[in-house]
Amino acid sequence: MRHKLIQSCGIAWTLFYAAFVVWLYATAPRxxxxxxxxxxxxxxxxxxxxxxxxxxxxxxxxEQYRAARxxxxxADPARRDARTQFYTAYAFYREGWGHLYxxxxxxxxGVEAVDLAIKLSPGGALAVDDPxxxxxxxxELKAExxxxxxxxxxxxxxxxxxxxxx
Amino acid sequence: xxxxxxTAGREKRxxxxxxxxxxxxxxxxxxxxxxxxxxxxxxxxxxxxALAGGVRxxxxxxALAFVAPPLVTLVLAVLLLAxxxxxxxxxxxxxxxxxxxxxxxxxxxxxxxxLFFASAQAFNSVLPDAGLFRWLxxxxxxWTLWQNQFASLDARRTLRAVVALFGTAFALKHLLLASxxxxxxxxxxxxAGALVEGVTQGSLGEQPTxxxxxxxxxxxxxxxxxxxxxxxxxxxxEGLNEATRALSVVEDHRRLATVERDEARxxxxxxxxxxxxxxxxxxxxxxxxxxxxxx
Numbered sequence: 001m002r003h004k005l006i007q008s009c010g011i012a013w014t015l016f017y018a019a020f021v022v023w024l025y026a027t028a029p030r031x032x033x034x035x036x037x038x039x040x041x042x043x044x045x046x047x048x049x050x051x052x053x054x055x056x057x058x059x060x061x062x063e064q065y066r067a068a069r070x071x072x073x074x075a076d077p078a079r080r081d082a083r084t085q086f087y088t089a090y091a092f093y094r095e096g097w098g099h100l101y102x103x104x105x106x107x108x109x110g111v112e113a114v115d116l117a118i119k120l121s122p123g124g125a126l127a128v129d130d131p132x133x134x135x136x137x138x139x140e141l142k143a144e145x146x147x148x149x150x151x152x153x154x155x156x157x158x159x160x161x162x163x164x165x166x
Numbered sequence: 167x168x169x170x171x172x173t174a175g176r177e178k179r180x181x182x183x184x185x186x187x188x189x190x191x192x193x194x195x196x197x198x199x200x201x202x203x204x205x206x207x208x209x210x211x212x213x214x215x216a217l218a219g220g221v222r223x224x225x226x227x228x229a230l231a232f233v234a235p236p237l238v239t240l241v242l243a244v245l246l247l248a249x250x251x252x253x254x255x256x257x258x259x260x261x262x263x264x265x266x267x268x269x270x271x272x273x274x275x276x277x278x279x280x281l282f283f284a285s286a287q288a289f290n291s292v293l294p295d296a297g298l299f300r301w302l303x304x305x306x307x308x309w310t311l312w313q314n315q316f317a318s319l320d321a322r323r324t325l326r327a328v329v330a331l332f333g334t335a336f337a338l339k340h341l342l343l344a345s346x347x348x349x350x351x352x353x354x355x356x357x358a359g360a361l362v363e364g365v366t367q368g369s370l371g372e373q374p375t376x377x378x379x380x381x382x383x384x385x386x387x388x389x390x391x392x393x394x395x396x397x398x399x400x401x402x403x404e405g406l407n408e409a410t411r412a413l414s415v416v417e418d419h420r421r422l423a424t425v426e427r428d429e430a431r432x433x434x435x436x437x438x439x440x441x442x443x444x445x446x447x448x449x450x451x452x453x454x455x456x457x458x459x460x461x
Contacts, residue, residue: 003201007273010205014276017210021217030229 065095082120089113107149134166212280219287225375243286245311253324260401292335340381
């Protein structure tokens with residue numbers, strides 16, 4: 001009886017510890033705070049810091065896009081919230097958009113963020129109901145960002161200066 | 167008179183019974199500790215070594231990096247485990263046997279698996295992270311382990327050889343190479359710079375910069391790994407009965423060189439003769455004989 005109990009405990013403990021080691025190498029946290037965030041995300045207790053999220057939205061409204069993105073990163077350090085990633089992508093879009101030309105580097109980062117938002121949203125469909133935004137779906141934002149990052153003959157069209165930022 | 171004799175007899179019986187209880191309690195404790203070591207302590211030690219073996223602390227940012235075992239360390243770990251089996255540090259048929267219960271075999275397999283990954287990560291922690299030195303170290307590890315496969319080793323010698331191997335590699339990587347490639351210029355870099363100008367500037371052996379704490383983590387990993395090896399029994403049931411121990415002694419005896427074997431036999435006979443001359447006619451266990459011989 002004692003034999004079996006110790007053996008069973010040993011097997012359970014070894015499997016649990018081995019799984020922890022594998023998880024640690026798979027997630028590869030760079031700091032202890034990242035480790036805590038990853039751990040809470042894994043056990044399902046992870047939540048976006050709502051106060052920071054709203055503060056970032058306020059910065060976004062005031063067109064301080066870089067600061068807004070940093071604040072959203074603090075609100076969602078594990079980058080696991082689809083809505084926050086959508087806003088981050090939107091901030092890249094607004095900052096990178098120009099009447100004459102777009103900042104391709106920022107647009108590409110925006111594509112990465114919106115891809116992550118689509119991946120994180122259930123069924124890949126994400127819609128954000130915010131009256132301050134003119135694009136509400138992640139798919140539409142992605143198309144806008146991808147189009148903006150492409151180099152085409154249309155870029156030479158002088159009528160481009162008349163288009164509006166969304 | 168009769169009453170006094172009866173009382174003395176009863177007291178003697180009580181003393182014997184108490185003695186037997188104490189012996190049983192000690193045997194019980196020993197058995198529990200043995201089980202805890204094999205099924206809980208050893209996997210914990212080896213998995214901790216496996217965890218810590220791949221941890222690096224980056225030089226400038228002090229960020230953690232987890233380096234999974236590269237393929238070459240897995241090959242080295244296989245060779246090392248083969249060496250353990252050949253040197254009888256680990257008796258594989260004793261650990262995994264048809265005679266064991268399935269649960270026991272599963273638990274033993276997990277312990278051996280954790281030993282394998284701890285070995286791989288122990289190599290990982292002493293292998294330079296990049297450049298020519300990484301290949302040189304890998305080559306020398308392979309060379310040493312392959313050579314040792316054909317050497318006559320027993321458990322103690324195998325353990326010593328492993329400690330020496332890891333100790334040397336640790337000193338080379340974390341003391342010599344770390345000093346050679348220290349960004350602020352370690353003592354060895356200054357000496358090398360003075361002897362051969364530009365020898366440390368080449369990209370052939372360049373190493374990624376890591377914080378000094380990486381060396382401490384590596385030291386902890388190796389210490390833990392060696393402690394695990396010291397605690398690792400040859401087989402889980404070893405030492406449970408006299409017959410197993412006697413067989414193990416005979417097996418060790420068979421592995422000796424012919425001259426050593428003759429010497430051992432002569433020593434045993436001398437000890438036996440001394441014992442008979444002293445008038446001790448009680449039969450004694452093989453290990454006891456050898457122990458008294460050692461004394």
